[in-house]
Amino acid sequence: MSNGPEKQDWRTRLVSWVDGDREPKDQSLFVMEQRHRRRFLPTEEEHERREKTRLHRFFNWYPVAAVFIALTLVTVLLGTVLQMPLFGQESNPINNEVAEHYLEHGEEDTGSSNAVTAMILSYRGFDTLGESCVLFLAVTSVMMLLLKDGEDEDGKLARRSAREADQEEHGDIILKRTAWVLTPFIFLFAIYVLLNGETSPGGGFSGGTILGAGLILFSSAFGQRNVRVIMDRKTYSFIRTFGLMLYALLYGAYIFFGANGLPNYLAGMALLIDLAVGLVVACTIYGFYALFSTGEI
């Protein structure tokens, strides 16, 4: 081997380089980049100028890169989508025995003829429990971010609420009249959707959303103070937590009693579960509105 000693040499040099020898014997091999030591520290404005050009360069190249990435993504997705099973065919792999079971045994298993409701409240109730928890946590985190407390911009708070009261006093007459007529019907419809989730389109989520929308209409027309008469922050928190707990308890009991094919005296359980979900959803929707509009509930 003619390159034996050479290799040895190479190795010792590498070792010494790793050990911290700044000047390897053969500079052309290991010095990746030769740079003069910086003789001066950049001044303040020089530094600022450099940062600015860096930022500018980033913002100049960013759109190009973004468009490129987006186009690539869309192309890949289009290619994927065109390979998928055709739309609306009965023989698609998604229409398998699971869906068949839900449709054919849903009514006797859960007592609800709406297969979607049967699915989300009975077969996959834990999934819905998770969803309720997500909504609950979302309201909680928004509360943490937006809720006004005493030390928050002290003087501002009082002034703003005074101005608000003024605005509420002379609210929009069209809005007020419309809300006066519509709110009861919206609540009625919400209750109808909530209670009929098992036999018609609807259920906890849609009913709860309608309920929340009714609350939002009411509070935007007559001011949040009037909502707070029936539901202050304590009541609100109580209802929110109560809905979630009720759901967890009922669904736990539902599983405990054997889930499918409940005895007759427990047939109303699915309805109660539906109501619990509705409560959580309604509180979430209204809570978001209240927190974002005034920062209070």
Add this chain to the structure above:
Amino acid sequence: MLETILQDRFAVTAVILFGIGFMNLMLQQDLLKKVVGFNIMDSAVFLLLASLGYIEGHTAPIVEEGAVNASLYINPIPSGLVLTGIVVSVSITAFSLALIQRIYRRYGTIQLRELLEKAKKEED
């Protein structure tokens, strides 16, 4: 090719919507508009998922008395899955809007460029 596109029209629309939302998310300077773009992306995913369950000529999965036959109704599973997606999307939207409101209170702007410059200046 064209036939496939026509047949898979919902999926293709979903992909285009997704692209629009993604561009919006990347290119808008306004944080609020970024959130809007994010929501458009969400809608695209929901459209795709919901369209998967459809079967031509079948009706909504509300089982009627005396017609308990799976070949009459569409597939209920994707509808249930979309529900989960919608819930998560609503929660994430609310949370990011709350964060944006905090950012506005802190920095007085929600334009990304100004925000970056201000944050950098404060850092130094």
